[in-house]
Amino acid sequence: MAWSSSNCVVHAMQSIRSPTVLRALLPQQSAARPNILRKVSLLPTPLQQRTNVRNYATELQPGEVQAAAEIDFEQFKARPARIVPVSPSYFSGIPKFYDHLLQIERLLAQHTTLPTVPPSEAPRRAWMKIAQFREHLGEEVPTKKYMGLLKVVYRLNCIDPKLLPAEVDAALQEFVRPGNPLGEKPKPRELDGMGRARGKGKRKESHAVVYLVEGEGEVLVNGKTLNEVFPRVHDRESATWALRCSARLDKYNVFARVKGGGTTGQAEAITLALARALMIHEPGLKPILRKAGVITVDPRRVERKKPGHMKARKMPTWVKR
Amino acid sequence: MVSPFCWGCLTRLRPTPRTLLPSPSSVSRGPAFHTSAVFHAGLRPGSGRGATAVSKFRQPSNASMKKRKKPVEKSRPPPVGERKAIRKRIVLSNPNALEVEGLQELSEETMVDSRLHGTALALPVPMLDQLRAVQAFKPNQGWSIFRRPCTILRQETLQLGRFFDKVSGDGEHKGPFVKKKIISGPSKSGKSVLLLQAMAMGFIKKWVVFTIPEAQELVSATSSYAPLSEEQPHLYVQNEATAALLSRTVVANKAVLSKLRVSQDHPALSAVTPGMTLEGLANLGVQDPASAWTVFQALWGELTATAAAPGLEKNFTPRPPILVTVDGLGHWMTESKYRDAEFKLVHSHDLVLVRHFLRLLKPGGDQPALPNGGALLYATSTTMNPPSVYAFDLILKRAAARAAGFKFNDPRFPRAEAYSNIDPRVLEALTSQKSKHAQEKKLGHQVLGGVTHDEARGFMEYFARSGLLQETISDEWVSEKWTLAGGGVIGELERIGRRLRVAA
DSSP: OBOOOSOHHHHHHHHHHSHHHHHHHOHHHHHHOTHHHHHHHHOSSOGGGHHHHHGGGGOOOGGGOOOOOOOOGGGOOOOOSSOBOSSTTGGGSOHHHHHHHHHHHHHHHHTTTSOBOOTTTSOOOOBOOHHHHHHHHTSOOOHHHHHHHHHHHHHHHTBOTTTOOHHHHHHHHTTBOTTOTTTSOOOOOOOOTTSOEEEEEEETTEEEEEEEEESSSOEEETTEEHHHHOOSHHHHHHHTHHHHHTTOTTTEEEEEEEESSOHHHHHHHHHHHHHHHHHHHOGGGHHHHHHHTSSSOOOOOOOOOOTTSSSSSOOOOOOOO | OOOSBOTTTOOBOSOOOTTTSOOTTTSOOOOTTOOHHHHHHHHSTTOTTGGGOOOOTTOOOOOSOOOOOOOOOOSOOOOTTHHHHHHHOOOOOOTTSOOOTTOEEOOTTGGGOGGGTTSEEEOOHHHHHHHHHTTOOOGGGOGGGSSSOEEEOOHHHHHHHHHHHHHHOOSTTOSOOEEEEEEEOSTTSSHHHHHHHHHHHHHHTTOEEEEESOTHHHHTTOSOOEESOSSOTTOEEOHHHHHHHHHHHHHHTHHHHTTOBOOSOOTTOTTOOTTOBHHHHHHHHHHOGGGHHHHHHHHHHHHTOSSOOTTOGGGOOOOOOEEEEEEOGGGGGSEEEEEOTTSOEEEGGGBHHHHHHHHHHOSOOSSOSOTTOEEEEEEOOSTTOOOOOHHHHHHHHHHHHHHTTOOTTSTTSOOOOTTOOOOHHHHHHHOOOOOSSTTBOOOEEEEOOOOOHHHHHHHHHHHHHTTSOOSOOOHHHHHHHHHHTTTTOHHHHHHHHTSOOOOO
16 A cells, blocks of 8 residues: 555646656557657656656755654654555456456557467467466456456467567466466377386276287286176277277287276276277377277266256156146 | 124125135035135136045155056966976077088097197087986077087197097006096186086097086085984985986986996895896986985996906906086085084085095095096086185185195295184095095196187187178187187177177
8 A cells, every 4th residue: 555645736736747658658559659659768757757756846956955854653744544555456346357457468569569470389378267367366357357368368479489578478477377287298108118008097987097018819807807897798899999990909918907987987998098008009090099989088977966856957747736 | 703794784794705614515525624725626627526636735746657556467377397497498409500511520539639629519419318418508508509519629628538538548548547627717618518528528438427417406405315324414315316316327328337237246235136237226226216325326336346346257347437527516615505403504515425526536545536547527617606615715726826836835825814714624625635546646627718719710610600690700800709708708709609790
C-alpha cells in the first residue's frame, strides 16, 4: 500500500500534467503507432525528473535548501485519509491476473513487429492448466479469461526463438508448468543388458508389465501359462494380438505380470504393455501396431454412480404417483 | 354435530367436507377407523375397481420388475440313470468326419518308429472293445468328432513304446524290467491319453492290463465296504469295486488269461481246481463279489509267480508282464469318505485295494513288485477336482528336484515346512528308496507339458485331413495356435482346432 496525501488537488494536477508521459507507456497506442515512441524519447521531461516535477508544491529554490525537522512519529499529523492499493486492478477482484495480462499485452505491443514462426515450429512448452494457474495465483480466474490470456501467450511464443527478447522469455516462463514436461522429449527406451524390453499398460482397473525377449512364442502370465490364466480363447488372442498382427508370435517370449481388474481388463492391459515392449525391439512396427489398435490407450473407466439413479445412468421406474 | 343449514335463513352454509360424509353408494366400505385414503381412491377417475386399487402415494416402491412365476414343468424327469448315462456316454466315431487317407494304425512296428513322431496313429478296431472294457476313454476327450479314434505319437509315447519293446522284445536287452512312474502335469496336457496309449501298447504286446480308471471312485464312499477280517479290523475291503476290477480285467485280457493256467496252491479258494484257466479263476470273483478280494489276491499271485508250486509244474507257462494304470492318484493321498465303527474317517491307505496298488509303487521292498516285468503308471488328475495334499505335492516336487540333479543334502532340495502338519503315511508310502532289485528303477516322475511345434503341426494336420479345419496349415499358423494353447497343451489345441471355421 502506498501512502497518499489527502490533497485531491495535487492528484488532479498530476493527472493533468502527466498524460503524455503515461500515454506513451500504454501498449495499445504504442502498438498502433510505434512512431510515438520516438516522440516520447524527444519529450523534454524524462522519467527521471518526474518526481521532481511532482513535488512542485514544495518546490524550493536550489540555493535555500534546509534540513527538515526530525519527524516525530508520536505526533504524526499527516495521517493517510485512505489506503490505496499498489495494483490499479485491485478492485477487479483478480488483480494478479490482470497484472499478468497487462504485462504480457504490453510485451506483445512492444514486440509485435518481430518476425514469427508458424505455431507448429514454435518451441513446445507445457502451459499451466487452469486449475494449476488458479492455485499459482490464488485467485478464482474464470476459464474464459485464462483462455484469452493464453492466446496472447501463444502469440508471444511464436516469436522467432532466435530473436526472442529475454524479458519476453522470462514472462512466458511464468506460465510454463513446473518441470516443463513437453520441453524435452523422453529418451527412447532401450533393451536392458539381458535383451529384455519392458512395457507397461493399463486397461480398466488392470495394470500389466510385460518383459519381452526373443524366443519361440512362449507366454507366461504371473508365472502361469496362457490357458491357465485366460480360460477364454478370445482373451488369449487379445492378449497376444500385438505379436499376432505383426506376425511375430513365434519370435518372442513374453513374461507378463498383471494385477487388478477382471479377466478382460487384464488381457487388454497385457495387449497394451506388449505392444509398447514390442516397439522397443522394433520401432518400425509402430504404424502397423497403430493400425491394429494396440497402442491406443483406452482411458475409459467405470462411470460413477449418481444419487437418485440405480446405477450410473439407470433411473428407477417412473410411477405416476 | 353442526347442521349444514342455517336455521335462521334456511340457506345452506359452506358445504361440509365430503370426507366427513362418505356416501355409501360411491365409496365402498373400508376400515371404519380410516376413511380418507379409501375415499380418494374411490373418487379417482379411471380406476376401474374403485376403492380396491389403493396407490402408494409417497411410499417406497420396489423398482425391480415383479418376477413372473416360472411355468411349472409338467413333463416327467428322465428315468433314473439316464442323465448319467448320457453324461458318461462315450462316442468313438463320427460318420460325418472324413476318413483320413494313409492313416497308420498303432502296432508293434509303428509304436517305436521315430519317423512317425508327431503323426496321428489310429487305434486298431479290435482293440477298441478291450479299451472300452478297461474304461480307457473319457467322455471329454473329443473322440466323437473324428471318424475313428486316433492318438498322436508324441515323444513320451515313443519312449513308452521303446520300454514296452524292451521288456517284451527278444533282443539281448530283454528282461523283466519294471518302470514305476507318476505322471503329472497341467490340466488337459494328455495324461489320461498317455495312459490309454500305454494300455493299447500293453494289449498289443499281450501284457495283462489292470486299470483303475477313476481313483476317486474307490475312496468316495460310493461302493460297499467291510472290515477285512477279525484280525485286521482297521483294514477295509471293497468287494464290489474289487469285483468290478476283476470284471474289467477279465473282459479286456481274455485272450491272455484264457491261455494261462492255475499253477499255485490256493487253500482259501475251494472252487479252484487244478488246470483251471486264470480267466476262470477271475470269473469266480466276478460271480461272487464276497470272495472278490481273495480271488484278486490269488490272481495276482498267479500272475506274479515265477515258478509253479510243487506238483503243478505241467500247468505253468511263463507269466506275461503286467501293466497297472491308475488315473487320479491324488485322491488316494488323503482320508477317504468311508467311516469306521467310531465314525472316524478311514484313511485311503487302509483300503486294501488302494494299499495293494500303492505298495507296488514303493521301491525297496523285499519282493520285486512285478517279478515278470511290467510298468506301473499312476497319473494325477486335474479335472476331477483333486484334493490338495501337501505331502503329495512335496513328493512330486522332490521327484522333480531329483530329476533336476539335486541331491538330498542340497539346500535347494525341497523340504517340508515347519508346522505344515504333513501326513506321515503319504510321505512314507511314496518316499523313494534304493531298490534292491537290479531290474527295478527308482520311482520316476514325469511332468507332461505341451507338445512340440512339430507334434502340434501333425495334430492340426490330422484335424484338417478329417475335414474339421478349412485353413491352410502353415508353420506360422501352427505356432500361433501353439502359443494360444498355452505352449502346446494338447487339450487346448484340440479345443481350438474343433472350432469349425467355414472359409468364406
